[in-house]
Amino acid sequence: MHKEQHLKSSEFISDIVIGMSDGLTVPFALAAGLSAAVTSNTIVITAGVAEIIAGCIAMGLGGYLAGKTEQDHYESELRREYEEVEKVPEKEMEEVKEIFAAYGVDDAGQELIVQQLAKNKDHWVDFMMKFELGLEKPDVNRARNSAITIGLAYCVGGFLPLSAYFFTNHPHDGLAVSAVITTFCLFIFGYFKSKVTGQPALTGALKVTAIGLLAAGAAFLIARLIS
């Protein structure tokens, strides 16, 4: 029960991290790049909003499809394991033995485990799913929740850097304010991300900030080169 809860909350956090990492970085970098090339904040805002909408939908629905695929995959493997246990039980028993042989369990031990597992087909299939294939039963609401969380996180992440262009009059000023806001947000985000994933928080914060600024710097330079 506790473990299950832990798993769900970590999926939620991982979805926020997925959405917000890209959301804070890509629209910021795009706006920075355009600031090197155009003189109107409206174009930067238009492109930025278009990017955020596109990214939000693409990543959100992408997360939905990924969740659905994971579930379909689990169910098709589950059916296959039930079939194999039914049709070729000797082969499946051999596979169980091999799993334990790899951990130094002797023949008698392997035989004993196999006989006990084979008594109940549900237990046996559950065991093969987890220990042979490494698959956990996915949460039925995972795909939907994942889509919403990733999409919203991307939106929130994207509007923070873009907001600077709303209350400035020239892309150069917008970029300066946006860089300050985004550096601050990337650092805070990197800090909490590292905390929840159990990484050194300060190093993690610096890494995340560096990636964001690097992406924006590269976009800025290349856009200046083109225009």
Add this chain to the structure above:
Amino acid sequence: MHKEQHLKSSEFISDIVIGMSDGLTVPFALAAGLSAAVTSNTIVITAGVAEIIAGCIAMGLGGYLAGKTEQDHYESELRREYEEVEKVPEKEMEEVKEIFAAYGVDDAGQELIVQQLAKNKDHWVDFMMKFELGLEKPDVNRARNSAITIGLAYCVGGFLPLSAYFFTNHPHDGLAVSAVITTFCLFIFGYFKSKVTGQPALTGALKVTAIGLLAAGAAFLIARLIS
């Protein structure tokens, strides 16, 4: 050996899918949105290239960090399991028994497995890593390979829709050609993605195409609304 190979190739494919899904969708949608708002292909191309560079770096380095984090996490859990096996072996033995009790193995069977596992600390820790924590030892080159694959896939995916704006003279024409190219590429990509992940290929292709067109349509409408 075969399983290991299967795992690596599926990680490679999964990285291509991650990079290309977003690469084919977001720059296309951004260009579509801008085409509703500006009259110069140069701005669309500048914004598109800036987005592709930013996305490529953000996603590539993001993949790198994710891979590194996975590895650090594995190593810190490994150290903890070695410590626990050393300091509180009775507690770890209880945990092994609980794992097997859940699958209907009786007391005598649990005891036998525990005794055999405990004979070799490396085997025992490996067992706990995989069966208690569900962690597989990550490939040492995973982070670097993942970064390169995701970044390149994003670039390739992004330049396909953008190419239309290079050989047309007005964003409206660019958008029309880009939509044709991208619909075609999304369909092909969705088809192969579904094939390799074992999903129904035609349905999968249609889903991927629909997401891309939906994102682009939304970006187009909202950009038109703003400008």
